[in-house]
Amino acid sequence: MDCGNQACTGWALSLQAVGMFLGEFSCLAVFYLLRCRAAGHPDASMTQQQPFNPLLFLPPALCDMTGTSIMYVALNMTSASSFQMLRGAVIIFTGLFSVAFLGRRLVLSQWLGILATIAGLVVVGLADLLSKHDDQHKLSEVITGDLLIIMAQIIVSIQMVLEEKFVYKHNVHPLRAVGTEGLFGFVILSLLLVPMYYIPASSFSGNPRGTLEDALDAFCQIGRQPLIALALLGNISSIAFFNFAGISVTKELSATTRMVLDSLRTVVIWALSLALGWEAFHPLQILGFIILLTGTALYNGLHRPLLACLARGRSPAEEGEHERLLGGSRTPINETS
Template sequence: MAWTSYQLLLAGMMLITGSINTLSAKWADNFTAKGCKDSESHQFQHPFLQAVGMFLGELSCLGAFYILVAYKTRRAPEPALSPSQPFNSLLFLPPALCDMTGTCIMYVALNMTSASSFQMLRGAVIIFTGLLSVAFLGRKLEWSQWLGIFVTICGLVVVGLADLLSGSSGGKSLNNVITGDLLIIMAQVIVAIQMVLEEKFVYKHDVHPLRAVGTEGFFGFVILTLLLIPFYYIPAGNFSNNDRQVLEDAVDAFCQMGNQPLIILALLGNISSIAFFNFAGISVTKEISATTRMVLDSLRTVVIWIVSLAVGWEKFHALQILGFIVLLLGAALYNGLHKPLMCRRCQEQSGETQSLLQGERTPINADVET
């Protein structure tokens, strides 16, 4: 079935905004600028402040939800979407805490590894989501899903090896590369817990996806913004990249933005892209299929990798291609992408058998008629 113009627009929006989301975050990390009080120029490494921006983008989905409600209300006297639909907002607090923790860890890791490896290693979420769904949701995985998990593990090993080799040749510290990769995989455990919590406690209440994302964004934005205050005083030693060597110096970040306005542009790209990416992802699942969403999500890894190579953020390594293909195969197996192909093959074989049987009957019928 041919896609409509609206479906093509949604697919393009998801691919582009999803790519911009990671690339803009990495772009901000690559800037160097002076901080406050004429301090030395240093790299913009403020993962917790960047996470606040991401949650601000998610929070904007709540505004989009109410705009959608108002639009539906004007078109129909009894809208299908109701902002007063009863549900407990605190149900979103545990997933929001998971989202906040996982996002902060991933932004820290993004400073240590390449953008393409960052995106590829996020595929590890399949492993932990599958295992946790068996343990806590009582789900039984099919053989193809177990195979997909195994293939994904193999893909992670290949990507990790490629990251080590490219990191050593690209002047990065091997300790940073290893730590960054491990942090990304650790974050996927937390993301998987978030997904299981959402499925067990949130989705059964039939809450609109935009409202769900926006509510989680609200909790994440408020809590993490408040945490920036103690983070300003907690010493972090060499882990930090600011003059005060604290966990997060938000004041230093704003001073760097003032001295290098392009950082603001990068952060705005990150905030706006996460909002449009969530909207497009939800809409693609609804208008086309969840499988299409998975394929588009994998394609943005290619876009991120190509752009990173083009702007010189990383060096080409052939192992990354192999790693990406293996990860894509694992995701396809886990998400059942092979099933339509198998069904089509079965139908073709059934049609061939039926044609063969019809061909065998034809001469007999002809003889009887004569």
Template sequence: MAWTHRQIIISIMQVGFGSINTISTKWADEMEAENSAGDSVQFNHPYFQTEGMFVGEILCMIAFYVFRCISRHRRRSQMELSPSDDQSTQFPKRIFMIPACCDALATSTMYMGLVLTYASSFQMLRGAVIVFTGLFSVAFLGRRLRYFQWIGIFVLISGLLVVGVSDFVGENIEGYTTNGIITGDLMIVAAQVITATQMVVEEKFVTKHDVAPLLAVGWEGVMGFTIITILLVPFYWIPGGIFSTNPRGVLEDIPDAFTQIGNNPMLLLPILGNILSISFFNFAGVSVTKELSATTRMVNDSIRTLIIWIFSLLLGWQYFQYLQLLGFLIYSVGVFLYNDVIILPLLRYMGWVNDALPEDTEPVLSSSSSGRVDEEVPGEKVGKDNPNLTVEPM
């Protein structure tokens, strides 16, 4: 069946804005500006950029209410009112507190790691969230993974190990050190443990309520923004050690961030790119899952990873390493196997594999841009009527 123009556009939006998100964040890290001490240094403010990510998520809530108003207006303008398919906005907002805390910690940790390592490695290593989410779903949700999911986990881990090794083969770009790359990579992987915890918590508690995906993203954005804003006060006084390059040597110095932006207004481009890309990526991701399939969304996500790697090479942020390309290919095979898309369906079609899936097959788990997991079924709502589904926050 041929895709419609709308489906093509939203797929391009998902790939494009998802790529822009990581590229813009790394671009800001690479840009230099005079700080409050008068020195020209790179823009190393991960918690400030985390705030921007949450602002982008809040925009998803605004989008939800805008689309809801448009939908209601269209129904009122019809001669015969069609039944409303609006999802309820009445649910306990506290259910997003723990996921928002996990999101804030995971995103800030990943952004700190991104400062120390390459953008392509950052994007690929985020795929570890599938491994941890799968294992946690077995341990805490009582799930049973099928044989191809265990194989997928093994292959995916192998691919990530190859990606990690590729970071230390050959010459490093100026400004990167072996110890820094190791630290950055480990921080990104550790953040996926936190993200996987967030996924399990969301599935156990959030999906009991009928919450629209964009609204769920928005509420996590509101709470995450509030949490980070409160933490920025003590962070202004807590020493940052090796993770701090601001003049005061603290975890985060927001006045210094604004000083650098004022001295180099070009910094506004990647910062705004981070904010807007998060919002549009979430919208496009939800639309792709609804109008096409979770499989299409996952394939688009793999394309996004490849685009980020290519841009990193073109912009001189890293050198070409054949091991990284090999790692990406192995990683993609692992993701496809785990999610039971492309490879196994093709083998079944050719008659090489005969393993009819039972009706209670586990839902698809696929990594998303912000490293989250999407388990939404096309055309279905996230909520108590579909207990196996998880909100698709960015």
């Protein structure tokens, strides 16, 4: 059975998504392992879990599955760096949905962060329009891929709002929440591989049979190419480690730190894509990424520590000089005003 590039990317759309959910599902095993270790400590947070219905996390799992599937399709239509940068749109929709459904009030800096993110997305999209396109990524496919990524972020933001509501309302441990979603996603998507094997997809298909998915062909390719199995194993392991590390950073440091570290991932992907020759350099991408990073920083309040450091950096002599330049010595009028 021939294994061309097109066929190899075809099965990746669903099979990699199954692997992703398997990685998330492994977080549930980690949770119960840590819970068993903490059984002798009554005050441990692992043992202080309220009973909850696991089906509460079915809607977030469906959102995760749908958004991930759409993003895997979009990734085949556009560059990896643009894919990663456009995922920053999740801040926009998460902020808006938090206001609408969680009753949260956004401060001025968060609204400015959303506006900056929108501007950054426009610049990144413009860079895709102006960059040269080869036979693999035509302009129409790039535009479609970019729009699909943004559409997927709407679904992902719904998932994040639902997760936040359920995790805080029912005091569910994050590892348990991620693992429960992974269980639902793994079971549902594995079952969907059966009808996908028979649904025709014409030119949209990436396998020799022309169907939406060919799991048997995928396993055949894995058997013939051990590197594919290694890549899938790496995908499963990285997803599990990524979720566990992200939760740990959020718990021990802050969600803001996690967002900053996640932004560094975009830089690494973009640099590797350039180094390996997978895409051409475009200055607008740098500008777009800087604007996106600024929007993320404003939304997560990173400007506050910076302003506080600048305020503390002034010496008393500088403060006195600044006061004299503004108005000289204080007068009774100054003191009463």
